[in-house]
Amino acid sequence: MYKFLVCTSLSSFAVVSQPRIVQASLRVQKDGVGHCTKVPRNVNMERLQNHYLFYEISRRKLEHIEKYPNAKVISLGIGDTTEPLPEIIASSMAKYAQALSTPEGYRGYGPEQGNKELRKAIADSFYQDVPVKETEVFVTDGSQCDISRLQLLLGSNVTVAVQDPTFPAYIDSSVIIGQAGDFKDEAGKCGNIEYMKCSAQNNFFPDLENTSRADIIFFCSPNNPTGHAATWKQLKKLVDFARDNGSIIIFDSAYASYVMDDCPRSIFEIPGAREVAIEVSSFSKFAGFTGVRLGWTVVPDELLFSNGFPVINDFDRIVCTCFNGASNIAQAGGLACLSSEGLKAAESLVHHYMDNAKMLVETFTSLGLEVYGGTNAPYVWVRFPGTKSWDVFSEILEKTHIITVPGSGFGPGGEEYIRFSAYGNRKCILEASQRMKTLFS
Amino acid sequence: MAAMNANNLCTSTISSSSSAFLAPTSFNSRAQSVPVRVKRIVVIRCVAAPQQEQTAYKTNVSRNANMAKLQAGYLFPEIARRRAAHLQKYPNAQVISLGIGDTTEPIPEVITSAMAKRSHGLSTLEGYSGYGAEQGEKLLRTAIASTFYSNLGIEEDDIFVSDGAKCDISRLQLLFGSNVTMAVQDPSYPAYVDSSVIMGQTGQFQKDVQKYGNIEYMRDQLTQLVKFAKENGSIIVFDSAYAMYMSDDNPRSIFEIPGAKEVAIETSSFSKYAGFTGVRLGWTVVPKQLLFSDGFPVAKDFNRIVCTCFNGASNIPQAGGLACLSPEGLKAMQEVIGFYKENTKIIVDTFDSLGFKVYGGANAPYVWVHFPGRSSWDVFSEILEKTHVVTTPGSGFGPGGEGFIRVSAFGHRENVLEACRRFKELYR
Numbered sequence: 001m002y003k004f005l006v007c008t009s010l011s012s013f014a015v016v017s018q019p020r021i022v023q024a025s026l027r028v029q030k031d032g033v034g035h036c037t038k039v040p041r042n043v044n045m046e047r048l049q050n051h052y053l054f055y056e057i058s059r060r061k062l063e064h065i066e067k068y069p070n071a072k073v074i075s076l077g078i079g080d081t082t083e084p085l086p087e088i089i090a091s092s093m094a095k096y097a098q099a100l101s102t103p104e105g106y107r108g109y110g111p112e113q114g115n116k117e118l119r120k121a122i123a124d125s126f127y128q129d130v131p132v133k134e135t136e137v138f139v140t141d142g143s144q145c146d147i148s149r150l151q152l153l154l155g156s157n158v159t160v161a162v163q164d165p166t167f168p169a170y171i172d173s174s175v176i177i178g179q180a181g182d183f184k185d186e187a188g189k190c191g192n193i194e195y196m197k198c199s200a201q202n203n204f205f206p207d208l209e210n211t212s213r214a215d216i217i218f219f220c221s222p223n224n225p226t227g228h229a230a231t232w233k234q235l236k237k238l239v240d241f242a243r244d245n246g247s248i249i250i251f252d253s254a255y256a257s258y259v260m261d262d263c264p265r266s267i268f269e270i271p272g273a274r275e276v277a278i279e280v281s282s283f284s285k286f287a288g289f290t291g292v293r294l295g296w297t298v299v300p301d302e303l304l305f306s307n308g309f310p311v312i313n314d315f316d317r318i319v320c321t322c323f324n325g326a327s328n329i330a331q332a333g334g335l336a337c338l339s340s341e342g343l344k345a346a347e348s349l350v351h352h353y354m355d356n357a358k359m360l361v362e363t364f365t366s367l368g369l370e371v372y373g374g375t376n377a378p379y380v381w382v383r384f385p386g387t388k389s390w391d392v393f394s395e396i397l398e399k400t401h402i403i404t405v406p407g408s409g410f411g412p413g414g415e416e417y418i419r420f421s422a423y424g425n426r427k428c429i430l431e432a433s434q435r436m437k438t439l440f441s
Numbered sequence: 442m443a444a445m446n447a448n449n450l451c452t453s454t455i456s457s458s459s460s461a462f463l464a465p466t467s468f469n470s471r472a473q474s475v476p477v478r479v480k481r482i483v484v485i486r487c488v489a490a491p492q493q494e495q496t497a498y499k500t501n502v503s504r505n506a507n508m509a510k511l512q513a514g515y516l517f518p519e520i521a522r523r524r525a526a527h528l529q530k531y532p533n534a535q536v537i538s539l540g541i542g543d544t545t546e547p548i549p550e551v552i553t554s555a556m557a558k559r560s561h562g563l564s565t566l567e568g569y570s571g572y573g574a575e576q577g578e579k580l581l582r583t584a585i586a587s588t589f590y591s592n593l594g595i596e597e598d599d600i601f602v603s604d605g606a607k608c609d610i611s612r613l614q615l616l617f618g619s620n621v622t623m624a625v626q627d628p629s630y631p632a633y634v635d636s637s638v639i640m641g642q643t644g645q646f647q648k649d650v651q652k653y654g655n656i657e658y659m660r661d662q663l664t665q666l667v668k669f670a671k672e673n674g675s676i677i678v679f680d681s682a683y684a685m686y687m688s689d690d691n692p693r694s695i696f697e698i699p700g701a702k703e704v705a706i707e708t709s710s711f712s713k714y715a716g717f718t719g720v721r722l723g724w725t726v727v728p729k730q731l732l733f734s735d736g737f738p739v740a741k742d743f744n745r746i747v748c749t750c751f752n753g754a755s756n757i758p759q760a761g762g763l764a765c766l767s768p769e770g771l772k773a774m775q776e777v778i779g780f781y782k783e784n785t786k787i788i789v790d791t792f793d794s795l796g797f798k799v800y801g802g803a804n805a806p807y808v809w810v811h812f813p814g815r816s817s818w819d820v821f822s823e824i825l826e827k828t829h830v831v832t833t834p835g836s837g838f839g840p841g842g843e844g845f846i847r848v849s850a851f852g853h854r855e856n857v858l859e860a861c862r863r864f865k866e867l868y869r
Contacts, residue, residue, distance in 0.1 A: 034730065035703040038674025041733035042618030045742045052748050080571035090564035093757060097556035100548045100720070108543040108718040108851075112518075141604055141721070141755065148750035152611070152639055155505030156619070172749045176615055215502045246501020275498040290571040291756040292563070293604070304497060305504035314508045320515040321635045322611035327604065327755040328719035329556060 044178045047190075053168050053409040054078050060394075061403055068401065074432045076360075076420045077403035079224065079378065081288040083352060083425065085333075086345030089287060092336035097329050110325045113316065114139025114296070118331050121338040122296050126256075126281070130268040132298050136312065138319055139334070141293040141326045143254055143282045144169055150250060150278065150297070151177040153311075153318045154216060161194035161214035163206065165225055165410030165417070167252070170218040188412040197413045200372065200383060204228035208237055213245040219267075220252040222259060225410050225419040226381045227357075227373015229263035235270050242276040248303065248311070249277040254295075257286045257350050259376045274300040278311070285378070287337045287346045294330040353378045356429040357422035363433040364420075367440040378422040381407070385416055392418050400435035507641045510653070516631045516837040517541045523821075524831050531829065537860045539788075540831035542807065542849045544716040546780060548761075549773030552715055555764030556757050563756075573753045576744065577602025577724070581759050584766040585724055589684075589709070593696040599728050599740065601747055602762070604721040604754045606682050606710040607632050613678055613706065613725070614640040616739070616746050627658035628838030628845070630680065651840040658839060663691075663698050670704040676731065676739070677705040682723075685714050685778055687804045702728035706739070711758075713806070714774045715765045722758040781806045784857045785850035791861040792848075795868045806850040809835070813844055820846050828863035 057077050065073060084090075099105025113119065120134040140146045147169050156178035162170050174180045174193060181192030189195055194214045196206035204226045219238060222229040230238070242249050251267035259265050267277045282295035299312040336342045361374040364382055374380040384392050389406035396402055396418065405421070407414030422429070513519060520540045528536060562568025576582065582600040603609045610632050619641035625633045637643050637656060644654020652658055670677050679695035687693055695705045710723035727740040764770045789802040792810050800809040812820045817834035824832055824846070833849070835842030850857065 034732070035671060035700075036674070036732045036734055036736055037670075037676050037704060038734050039617070039621060039676050041735055041737050042616060042742065043620070044618055045616065045745065048745060048749075052745070055748070078572065082569070082571065084565055084569040085563040087564045090560050090562075093563075094557035094560035097553050097560055097757065097761070099553075100556075100716075101550045101553040102547055106545070106547040106716070108545060108716065109541065110719050142752050144752040145608075145750065148615070152615070153505060153508065154502070155507055155641070157505070158502060169749060176746065176749065178618070242500075243498075246499070248500050248502050276500060288563075288569070288571070291573050291753070293752065293755040302497065304499045306499055306501050307504055308497070308499055309504045309509075314504065317508065317511060317514065318639065320518050321632060321639065322608065324605045324607045324721065325719070327721040327758050329560070329757050330755050333560075 044176050044180075047175050047180065047183060048172060049183065052172075053405070056409075057403060057405060060397065064397055064401070071401040072431075073401045073403060074424070074428050074435075075403040076422075076424060076429075076432055077405050079285070079421045079423055081285060081290050081349075081353075082423050083288060083349055085288050085292075086342065086349065088339070088341050088345055089333050089336045093292075093329050093333040096332035100329075107328050110328050110331070112320045112323055112325045113137075114326065115328070115331050115335075118335050118338075119296075121335055125338045125343065127266060127268060127298070130266060132266075132268060133301070136298050136300055138297045138299065138315065139326050139331060140295045140297060140323070141330070142284060142295045143252060143280050145323075146280050146295060146297045147250070147252075148173045148176075149318050149322060150280070150315070151179075152322060153314050154179075158215035159192060159194070159213075161196055161211065161217045161247075162411075163198045163219060163223065164189075164195035164413030165198065165407055166218065167220060167224045168410065170250075171411075188408070195411065195413065198223070198226060198228065199413060200370070204372065205230060205234045205237075208241045211241070213247065215247055217242060217247055217249045218252070219249055220254070222255040222263070222377035223373075223379075224255065224377070225373075225379055225405065225407065225414065225417075227375070227377040227379040228381075229259050229261075229376035232262070232264050232269065235264055235267060235273075239267070239270045239273050239276060243272055246306070247276065249273075251277050251279045252281070253279055254282040254285055255377050256281065257346070258354060258378055260354065261376065263376060268298070268300070275302045275304075278303065283334055283337060286350065287333075287342075288349060289330070289333070292327075292330045292333060294326055294334045352426075353422050356424060356426065359429055359433055360420055360422060363436055367437065369440065374422065380420040380422065382418050382420065383416055384418065387416055389415055389417060396436075396439070400432075400439050402432050402435060507639050510638050510643065510645055511635065512646050515635060516833070519837075520831065520833060523825065527825055527829070527831075534829040535859075536829045536831060537852065537856045537863075538831040539849045539852060539857070539860055540833045542713070542851055544713060544718050544777075544781075544851050545853055546716060546777055548716045548720075549770065549777065551767065551769045551773055552761050552764045556720075556761040559757050559760035570756055573756055573759070575748045575751055575753045576600075577754060578756070578759050578763075581763050581766075582724075584763055588766045588771070589694060590696060590726070593694060594702065595696055595726055595728065599726050601725045601727065601743065602754050602759060603723045603725060603751070604758075605712060605723040606680060606708045606725075608751075609708050609723060609725045610678070610680075611636045611639075612746050612750060613708070613743070614642075615750060616743050617642075622655060622657070624657035624659050624675075625839070627840060628835055628842030631838060633678075633680075634839070651836070651843075658841065663695065667695070667698045667701050667704055671700060674734070675704065677701075679705050679707045680709075681707055682710045682713055683805045684709065685774070686782060686806055688782070689804055691804060696726070696728070702730045704731070706731065711762055711765060714778060715761070715770075716777065717758065717761070720758045720761060722754055722762045780854075781850050784852060784854065787857055787861055788848050788850055791864055795865065797868075800845075802850070808848040808850065810846045810848060811844060812846060815844060817843055817845055824864075824867070828860070828867050830860045830863060 119137040123134040180190035198204040256265035279298040283289040303311040357374040364371045370383040372381040389408045393406040405419040407417030582597040586597045614636045684693040707726040711717040731739040792799045798811040802808045817836045821834040833847040835845030
């Protein structure tokens with residue numbers, strides 16, 4: 001029985017346009033011609049909500065451009081890096097690519113876990129004080145893929161907790177693998193997932209005392225979308241909580257390089273974390289590698305399943321069976337990033353985006369808005385009490401031609417909030433600030 | 442330190458890739474211990490490293506039972522381990538690897554310079570791009586459709602660009618979920634079976650028959666296959682990674698068979714055409730006509746998987762892929778393929794001349810040699826021990842591979858010739 005595409009309470013409207021594929025299928029049903037296989041659709045895929053947040057935003061953007069063809073739309077929506085790669089990094093990749101046409105420079109399959117030099121460089125650059133062994137570092141084609149590989153590893157019989165609001169991929173991957181249960185429309189939540197609310201009222205850190213046990217805890221800090229970076233004390237609470245419950249934390253540190261103060265940049269700065277946590281990170285936001293595709297995951301040797309089996313052994317097996325390594329050209333770029341010159345260059349890019357964030361924070365604060373984030377992360381999280389975030393999104397878009405992200409797209413805990421991304425060139429950020437001043441003053 | 446199960450030993454320093462002789466590392470390590478961060482408050486390492494497995498802290502998270510079903514490690518890292526052990530035993534041996542099917546010849550210049558150009562472009566305002574479409578860049582999708590599927594009714598939006606067939610196989614498994622049943626050829630590329638186990642579609646491994654429960658192992662011809670799929674309402678996942686090695690008139694795409702669009706998905710790769718085994722680029726075709734039992738289009742769900750569990754293939758390899766499909770690039774790829782096909786012929790002739798029954802080699806860069814009545818791991822070990830040549834034992838591909846050895850034709854010409862010389866000596 002084909003289900004009509006209807007959006008749920010994650011958004012407050014129904015999808016009107018029907019993609020071509022849907023039309024073909026409807027025709028099949030109507031005419032009775034065309035072969036249906038007897039393969040049942042994966043019931044987990046059926047449970048997935050029928051739009052992906054950023055697709056919906058793209059769709060709205062296109063609609064808006066159609067309506068106002070001369071508008072200069074500024075996108076502070078998807079967190080996509082905008083500034084060109086530092087030359088030293090781009091040219092190392094060019095050099096590596098060129099060398100692939102020479103006998104000495106040609107390389108075939110690399111180790112699925114990543115090139116040895118890069119694994120070591122990651123361990124040395126980011127985990128020098130903690131420490132993390134090079135053999136615990138797995139190089140990947142990015143966090144989004146790693147999260148799904150971790151889900152494959154964990155299987156459908158584990159329970160999951162997420163922050164609320166949260167980056168959608170933790171929930172979506174959980175649904176796909178079959179952990180999440182049915183979606184409850186009224187609550188806007190998946191039945192089997194534990195949602196840990198993070199809002200202004202609790203300083204954007206979950207109330208762990210009132211959180212039920214889950215096998216796996218997804219935790220992102222600095223946080224997308226709230227911009228909050230958890231303090232050492234808060235992360236210690238989290239690690240202790242995990243330890244007391246025998247849970248595993250999957251710690252997403254994709255924005256670690258944006259921390260400007262004393263907050264931890266790695267979960268492994270917390271004592272005891274090695275026995276309870278996996279860390280997933282990325283070159284995307286650090287080096288502008290959103291299109292180049294490079295990241296890493298750390299699985300400590302001490303992390304054990306309940307039967308004593310090391311998690312790293314299974315992760316290695318997944319990596320060897322379901323993956324074939326990150327592109328060697330991207331890995332060459334990663335290595336150049338971690339040279340002293342590369343690190344300096346990447347750092348100045350990060351500072352560029354953080355200066356953008358500062359500008360946005362100052363603008364919104366001066367307008368009397370309730371502003372969070374933007375100091376340890378490239379996201380500014382603005383609260384509009386008593387509103388529906390899609391309505392605020394629409395109003396901002398309509399009146400200032402600025403794309404943002406409505407907080408409810410990140411979970412029910414995001415209602416009333418709007419996320420502004422600080423990725424953009426300086427001109428755009430200044431222009432956006434101006435337009436916001438006009439709208440709210 | 443947690444003890445590690447020897448079978449699943451995480452020897453992450455051992456690459457499952459092979460090179461004829463140990464190749465020098467590709468780049469100088471310029472990594473230095475440069476602390477970028479503000480110095481931390483001193484971390485108190487108060488927990489001593491656990492001495493034995495029994496006293497080590499364990500989480501309360503159950504191991505995924507599907508992972509526990511897997512037999513030992515993935516086949517090719519296992520071969521790599523054996524090769525490494527052999528090298529330890531014979532440090533001066535000139536080991537030749539005809540095991541893993543890893544390309545060895547440099548990538549044609551027209552292709553690498555396109556990737557170099559794209560790399561340089563990323564450091565410019567005009568040339569920088571961030572997140573790309575998860576389904577792949579439009580130009581590349583169009584080029585793949587027109588190069589491989591013109592006249593077959595496959596369009597650009599049926600194509601999903603990926604970082605390789607192996608990853609796509611797992612994404613397809615995620616798509617299908619655990620409540621479907623699988624059939625595989627026997628023998629077959631191990632990733633189909635292993636990904637099926639991980640997904641929870643199979644039963645336990647049955648040692649007596651060397652098969653996982655709940656998988657059908659098939660001992661065939663494409664029209665019949667499509668007809669069979671149609672009658673049974675099944676979906677074929679057709680792996681055409683070696684299509685361009687075809688010498689005969691055989692179909693290069695499942696979609697050459699009428700009716701296939703309603704029953705098949707095709708996965709392919711630039712790995713073996715362009716030497717992209719390390720660069721990582723491939724594609725999967727999911728036709729619009731392919732429907733689940735409730736009429737829902739499979740492509741829609743695959744699109745969702747691709748958008749949620751993947752973030753697109755690296756943009757630099759995609760630039761390389763586009764160059765591959767230019768007239769100059771296609772010509773260059775044909776030359777490299779021709780080179781490996783000549784290797785194949787040399788190997789086939791060698792085993793022929795030694796009186797072996799030899800299969801394959803005409804339409805693929807693999808030679809399948811029969812050693813009747815013998816255990817393939819024993820033959821593998823004998824060949825390795827006595828000739829220092831790495832091959833792949835047939836039973837690694839399923840019980841139907843027992844009694845066979847796979848010799849890969851990827852290698853430098855001198856290595857292939859030398860390996861054949863050694864085979865001749867051993868089996869004279």
